[in-house]
Amino acid sequence: MHNFEYHRPTSVADAVQSLKGAEDGKILAGGMTLIPTLKQRLAAPSDLIDLGAIAELKGIKDEGGMITIGAATPHAMVAESEVVRRVIPALADLAEGIGDPQVRNRGTIGGSIANSDPAADYPAALVGLDATVQTDRRRIKADDFFKGLFETALEEDEIVTAVSFPKPEKACYAKFPNPASRYAMVGVMVARAGGAVRVAVTGAGPCVFRLPEMEQALSGNFSPDAIKGIEISADGLNSDIHGSAAYRAHLVSVMARRAVTDCA
Amino acid sequence: MAEDMIGASIRRTEDFRFLTGQGHYLDDINRPNQVHAYFLRSPHAHAKIRSIDTAAAQSAPGVVAVFTGADIAADKVGGLICGWVVTDRHGQPHKAPPHPPLAQDTVRYVGDHVAVVIAESVAQARDAAELIEVDYEMLPAVVDTAKALDPDTPQLHADAPGNLCFDWELGDKAAVDAAFAKAHHVTRLDLVNNRLIPNAMEPRAAIGEYDGGADSYTCYSTSQNPHLLRLILCAFVLGVPEHKMRVVAPDVGGGFGSKIFCYAEEVVCTWAAKKVKRPVKWTAERGESFLSDAHGRDHVTHAELAMDESGKFLALKVDTIAGMGAYLSTFATCVPTYLHATLLAGQYATPAIHANVKAVFTNTAPVDAYRGAGRPEATYLIERIVECAARELRIDPAELRRRNFIRPDQFPYQTPVALVYDTGDYEAALDEALKMADYAGFAARKAESTKHGKLRGIGLSAYIEACGIAPSAVVGSLGAGVGLWESGQIRFSPTGTVSIFTGSHSHGQSHETTFAQLISDALGVPMEKIDVVHGDTDRIPFGMGTYGSRSLAVGGSALMRAADKIIEKGKKIAAHLMEASVGDIEYSKGTFRVAGTDRTKSMAEVAFAAYVPHNYPADLEPGLDETAFYDPANFTYPAGVHIAEVEVDPDTGLVDIVNWVAVDDFGKVINPMVVEGQVHGGIAQGIGQALLENCVYDKESGQLVTGSYMDYCMPRADDLPSFKVGMTETPCTHNPIGAKGCGEAGAIAAPPALINAITDAIGIMHMEMPATPEKVWQAIRQTRPAAAAE
Amino acid sequence: MAGHHVSTTINGDAFEFVCEPDETLLDVLRDRLSLTGSKEGCGTGDCGACSVILDGRLVCSCLVLGAEAEGRTIATIEGMADGDRLHPLQRKFLEHAALQCGICTPGILVAAKALLEKHPDPSETEIRYWLAGNLCRCTGYDKIVRAVLDAAAEIREGRDAA
Numbered sequence A: 001m002h003n004f005e006y007h008r009p010t011s012v013a014d015a016v017q018s019l020k021g022a023e024d025g026k027i028l029a030g031g032m033t034l035i036p037t038l039k040q041r042l043a044a045p046s047d048l049i050d051l052g053a054i055a056e057l058k059g060i061k062d063e064g065g066m067i068t069i070g071a072a073t074p075h076a077m078v079a080e081s082e083v084v085r086r087v088i089p090a091l092a093d094l095a096e097g098i099g100d101p102q103v104r105n106r107g108t109i110g111g112s113i114a115n116s117d118p119a120a121d122y123p124a125a126l127v128g129l130d131a132t133v134q135t136d137r138r139r140i141k142a143d144d145f146f147k148g149l150f151e152t153a154l155e156e157d158e159i160v161t162a163v164s165f166p167k168p169e170k171a172c173y174a175k176f177p178n179p180a181s182r183y184a185m186v187g188v189m190v191a192r193a194g195g196a197v198r199v200a201v202t203g204a205g206p207c208v209f210r211l212p213e214m215e216q217a218l219s220g221n222f223s224p225d226a227i228k229g230i231e232i233s234a235d236g237l238n239s240d241i242h243g244s245a246a247y248r249a250h251l252v253s254v255m256a257r258r259a260v261t262d263c264a
Numbered sequence B: 001m002a003e004d005m006i007g008a009s010i011r012r013t014e015d016f017r018f019l020t021g022q023g024h025y026l027d028d029i030n031r032p033n034q035v036h037a038y039f040l041r042s043p044h045a046h047a048k049i050r051s052i053d054t055a056a057a058q059s060a061p062g063v064v065a066v067f068t069g070a071d072i073a074a075d076k077v078g079g080l081i082c083g084w085v086v087t088d089r090h091g092q093p094h095k096a097p098p099h100p101p102l103a104q105d106t107v108r109y110v111g112d113h114v115a116v117v118i119a120e121s122v123a124q125a126r127d128a129a130e131l132i133e134v135d136y137e138m139l140p141a142v143v144d145t146a147k148a149l150d151p152d153t154p155q156l157h158a159d160a161p162g163n164l165c166f167d168w169e170l171g172d173k174a175a176v177d178a179a180f181a182k183a184h185h186v187t188r189l190d191l192v193n194n195r196l197i198p199n200a201m202e203p204r205a206a207i208g209e210y211d212g213g214a215d216s217y218t219c220y221s222t223s224q225n226p227h228l229l230r231l232i233l234c235a236f237v238l239g240v241p242e243h244k245m246r247v248v249a250p251d252v253g254g255g256f257g258s259k260i261f262c263y264a265e266e267v268v269c270t271w272a273a274k275k276v277k278r279p280v281k282w283t284a285e286r287g288e289s290f291l292s293d294a295h296g297r298d299h300v301t302h303a304e305l306a307m308d309e310s311g312k313f314l315a316l317k318v319d320t321i322a323g324m325g326a327y328l329s330t331f332a333t334c335v336p337t338y339l340h341a342t343l344l345a346g347q348y349a350t351p352a353i354h355a356n357v358k359a360v361f362t363n364t365a366p367v368d369a370y371r372g373a374g375r376p377e378a379t380y381l382i383e384r385i386v387e388c389a390a391r392e393l394r395i396d397p398a399e400l401r402r403r404n405f406i407r408p409d410q411f412p413y414q415t416p417v418a419l420v421y422d423t424g425d426y427e428a429a430l431d432e433a434l435k436m437a438d439y440a441g442f443a444a445r446k447a448e449s450t451k452h453g454k455l456r457g458i459g460l461s462a463y464i465e466a467c468g469i470a471p472s473a474v475v476g477s478l479g480a481g482v483g484l485w486e487s488g489q490i491r492f493s494p495t496g497t498v499s500i501f502t503g504s505h506s507h508g509q510s511h512e513t514t515f516a517q518l519i520s521d522a523l524g525v526p527m528e529k530i531d532v533v534h535g536d537t538d539r540i541p542f543g544m545g546t547y548g549s550r551s552l553a554v555g556g557s558a559l560m561r562a563a564d565k566i567i568e569k570g571k572k573i574a575a576h577l578m579e580a581s582v583g584d585i586e587y588s589k590g591t592f593r594v595a596g597t598d599r600t601k602s603m604a605e606v607a608f609a610a611y612v613p614h615n616y617p618a619d620l621e622p623g624l625d626e627t628a629f630y631d632p633a634n635f636t637y638p639a640g641v642h643i644a645e646v647e648v649d650p651d652t653g654l655v656d657i658v659n660w661v662a663v664d665d666f667g668k669v670i671n672p673m674v675v676e677g678q679v680h681g682g683i684a685q686g687i688g689q690a691l692l693e694n695c696v697y698d699k700e701s702g703q704l705v706t707g708s709y710m711d712y713c714m715p716r717a718d719d720l721p722s723f724k725v726g727m728t729e730t731p732c733t734h735n736p737i738g739a740k741g742c743g744e745a746g747a748i749a750a751p752p753a754l755i756n757a758i759t760d761a762i763g764i765m766h767m768e769m770p771a772t773p774e775k776v777w778q779a780i781r782q783t784r785p786a787a788a789a790e
Numbered sequence C: 001m002a003g004h005h006v007s008t009t010i011n012g013d014a015f016e017f018v019c020e021p022d023e024t025l026l027d028v029l030r031d032r033l034s035l036t037g038s039k040e041g042c043g044t045g046d047c048g049a050c051s052v053i054l055d056g057r058l059v060c061s062c063l064v065l066g067a068e069a070e071g072r073t074i075a076t077i078e079g080m081a082d083g084d085r086l087h088p089l090q091r092k093f094l095e096h097a098a099l100q101c102g103i104c105t106p107g108i109l110v111a112a113k114a115l116l117e118k119h120p121d122p123s124e125t126e127i128r129y130w131l132a133g134n135l136c137r138c139t140g141y142d143k144i145v146r147a148v149l150d151a152a153a154e155i156r157e158g159r160d161a162a
Helices: A012-021 A034-039 A075-080 A082-087 A089-096 A101-106 A109-115 A122-128 A212-220 A245-263 B015-019 B069-074 B122-129 B173-181 B226-238 B264-276 B286-292 B375-393 B397-404 B426-436 B439-451 B472-477 B511-523 B551-577 B603-611 B672-692 B745-762 B773-783 B785-789 C025-032 C088-096 C105-118 C124-133 C142-161
Strands: A005-007 A025-028 A047-050 A060-063 A066-070 A132-135 A139-141 A146-148 A160-166 A170-177 A184-193 A196-202 B035-041 B047-053 B063-068 B113-119 B133-138 B164-171 B185-193 B205-211 B216-221 B245-248 B280-283 B299-307 B313-325 B352-361 B455-464 B486-492 B498-502 B530-533 B585-588 B591-594 B600-602 B625-630 B639-648 B655-665 B724-728 C004-010 C013-019 C051-054 C057-060 C073-075
Touching: A012 A025, A012 A047, A025 A034, A060 A082, A066 A082, A075 A082, A075 A089, A075 A101, A075 A109, A082 A089, A089 A122, A089 A170, A089 A184, A101 C057, A101 C105, A101 C124, A109 A122, A109 A160, A122 A146, A122 A160, A122 A170, A122 A184, A122 A196, A170 A245, A184 A245, A196 A212, A196 A245, A245 B773, B015 C088, B015 C105, B035 B122, B035 B264, B035 B286, B047 B113, B063 B069, B063 B122, B063 B264, B069 B264, B113 B122, B113 B264, B164 B173, B173 B299, B173 B313, B173 B352, B185 B375, B205 B264, B216 B226, B216 B264, B226 B245, B226 B264, B264 B280, B299 B375, B313 B375, B375 B397, B375 B455, B375 B745, B397 B426, B397 B455, B426 B439, B426 B455, B426 B639, B426 B655, B426 B724, B439 B455, B439 B639, B455 B745, B486 B551, B486 B603, B498 B511, B498 B551, B511 B530, B511 B551, B551 B585, B551 B591, B551 B600, B551 B603, B551 B625, B591 B603, B600 B603, B639 B745, B655 B672, B655 B745, B672 B724, B672 B745, B672 C142, B745 B773, C013 C025, C025 C051, C051 C105, C057 C105, C088 C105, C088 C142, C105 C124, C105 C142, C124 C142
Parallel strands: A005 A047, A025 A047, B035 B280, B216 B245, B313 B352, B498 B530, B655 B724, C004 C073
Antiparallel strands: A060 A066, A066 A160, A132 A139, A132 A160, A170 A184, A184 A196, B035 B113, B047 B133, B063 B113, B164 B352, B185 B299, B205 B216, B205 B280, B299 B313, B455 B639, B486 B498, B486 B625, B585 B591, B591 B600, B639 B655, C004 C013, C051 C057, C051 C073
16 A cells, blocks of 8 residues: 555534545545555545545434435445335345445445445445435435546545435345355345336446346336347446346346345 | 274364364465565567666665676576477477476467566555556567467467477387277267366465575465576576575465466565565565466367277277477476376276377466366366267267276286276276266156156266376386375484375365374374475475375375384384393384283383483384385376256356266365365366356467456355265275375266256257357257247 | 543453553553464455454554544454354364464454445355455465354354254
8 A cells, every 4th residue: 555644524514524625535435445455556545535434424214204324334234234224125135235244344335335346246236226415515316426437426525425215025146156255246236116116237248237138127017027039238337357238237137136035 | 093084084183273264375464574576478479579667666666686688698697497308299399398487578368478576565556557668569479279270370480490499209000000990880979178267266376585694585475386486486496506596385275286386476586585685575466467477278179989789998099289389398298298298098997099289389478287187188088979979879878888897807007108006996886887877877866847837867987097197217208307205204202293295286186084083094093293394495395296196106105115114214223221132022003012911012102211311222213114115016006986966047058067976086085074075176176167167268369268267166154065076996006095186076077967967858960168058059049949038 | 742541442351451542452451461363464454363342343454543543342363262262263274274374363263254244145156255254374265264164154053953
């Protein structure tokens, strides 16, 4: 790592202040990606603003018909949360399936989504469950939040403070992990709420995306058979040593069907 | 106590320190006033170095020195050597291009050593390294082993035309051709033995130290064989007298072959320690391990097996291209030749075998021995082609193997590829394995899987290996630059405690327990009074180290010979103490007895008398401290059968290993619990090769694609099944223990068992390793489009 | 860049140290506090050899900054045994020979301890899934899993008895 100034603010306001004051500040929100990046010297920020001591960013609340998860809440806390398990079990399952225990104990939902890794699990949860991202200054719908490969709607000095999930009638997440990294080679969140169905896919493309054709089919008939015939195009999907675009396209179909099946 | 030592699962005496975080691995060692080395490595697979500007780095904060190839050359530091000269088909020695510890004018793989920065801290060294300006002239690279010999391929070394290191053969080609001419059936197979990255969990590390007053060096190294490293450092690279060099290999965190070799980093740290007059420490980052540890395997093979009507094997012919990487590592050349082609008989009485091996240079990290070294490659091709033959002939694969096994009454058995197997009972292991795996019940289990939409397969692998490396005269005649004996020393103290000194090195193999058990049994000394010392050239007799499953068979045998000397001397002392004649003294388990009487002296009493020789034979030296060197008469031949059973998800191609049975014949087993652990670890690495692990270089750029755990797929706890391990025993006939060796067996046996099972499940002949979910899915899609489209 | 003065509790003892912002907790443990039981196997959080328990949660200390330790409670391998009295996990690892070269062992023991504190009665599948963050190249994990199952049973019995 190149050296940097380390800040440990105790309020969001202070964190924003530190970020604004820094020449090239970066948020430390778990550090599961950031610290390895710094070690490999692929980034050399002047300042690191650690969100770990900001109490208001941690915790899970069930209020106003939404499950709201503080941005600095680690994945393990989501996986272990009784309220998440009861209200949106798919979200608890997804969190339990991220990386390994060491990652789940440090990595946070805010850190994950702000990074917008194409193979991260949470983007599928946010988009699939129609969540809203709360920042220090505004609310952003999940559909508008993820912009592309490692790209989000966040401004330079904007900090994610929480994510709010509406309560679905049914939702399931099916993931085919990359055998080496345990990131999602393909992860599909299928959720039904108020008659509408959302199908969100992570891992397969440069950024999380929805499958309108499947959503429509499932809205009429929420069963695996309804999407059996839907071909997923491999165009634009990721291809690497672990899986070609064609394989990923196939896995999207399989995982989507499994998610629907698991909803039953 | 003494009665039960051999064959007892004694708890490992080394474990307390490891379990409590008190092991002393190299990176836990810091020397007073030490500085840190950081190696600037080539970012290119193949490039000329036009110039290197180190001025900015030299003056960076904390920097003590910056050295490049020019400094190495100015000090006449020698190149890294290959210690085994293979003579090619035309009687010429292999091509051994220079392998400088720091590049001279050309870099030949990503990770090649360009310069070293020595600074007060690692961070400062690394910061400074970023200031070194290297002007590279890019050259085209070749990374594909199969294409290295193609006529229009870029050439790595001026003195290795066409990238050919050697073109070598073994066996009677005429006899093989004659057998093929009259064959009823020929099975043909093309296969790749995928390149692997060893990944010992402790990264390599070194500390060089120079004592100006004594004009002597110390090199701390994560080495499997400290004396061999000393020999190479002194006699070939640094030109230092051997008695002026101490090599210390402390607790070492796994090796699997990759820590046998002499690497550039330990050379440079040791050399630089004198230049900067301070200890120089280097610890690899994991990324450096991926780039620069010697890789394993990397064979491209075509094989043909000729059979008669009954499926009897008539002849086998094998053509292999073996990747050596950019330079020859310490033992690179013997791996695809004398550790590979000599094993091509396997467990079978195939009368004629011919192998041709072409070793080639590519712009990749050097390739050398990795767990099994040559023998996994041989076993994989034999057990794959035998399996294909069984499928083509519609003979049960177990039955086809049984028909062709070398029978117990044929031992000693001269194979057509140079080795003489001393003993074995291959059918016994097969029968036991079939029973343990409930082979007979497989069809019912398959039917059950089919009901649930899963594809089930079963695969066998009957392996043999040549271990206990090795008879010195034999390997010498084949080109080895060293003898492969081992040393052992047993030193009693006056109070009856024992220090055992061994030239073997333990880096997970549990020598501290097993060797103590052996000597406790032989000399009747309780385990807690025995210490095993290894890994320090200033403390132990010259030794050859640990690799090739040799430590017990060769190193243990040396200790047994030393124990014989102790007993022989002890008899003289005991006879004197009991006023009897030496001829009347009987010895058993620590007690000297006058035959036919109840007059005895214990080993402790004899040891005391030896050191306090007040009443002592006049013509006998005091002391009880004996050394022996043991040179084996033959290799040892562990063999066995592994059976894998898998269930494949046709929707995703995911393979689930539902059962694993291993039945091994390691000869005499000293500590079954330790041996079982070795088997487990070997299988895990074998499963890794067959299912998960693959070293991938970008074909164009030569960049290492699998340079971290994000892409190089290591077996993790939830990837593996638990293993059922059984044993058969035919003791080795030519060493005093009867032991054969167990360290590599699993890694040798496992890959073909698993690929046989997967291809059986899918109903195809072959699939290259690793059998990734996508490959499996693609294969299913091709064989049963309907199932895969589901 | 300013050094950070950090007060922390490690294995029940109060520690104070000064570290640079770019030092990881693993660097601090090993290089400043001479607690070398935690090992660096990869430095990127992928192998688990540096596992420690931070405020009750299992983490890779190579991905925690030393400065983050301020006011926190840390448990490392050095605090696992009670003097010469081994923790049941350590004892079962010894009885099963669930280690070979020993380099990954501290991390695996710490990880297993974190598991048993959360799940006193894990299944084999749960143990394997939990330990997926810890690489071992020697053992093939089989004996590790047996040892953890065995230790869990013993700890449960001890609790029942008490």
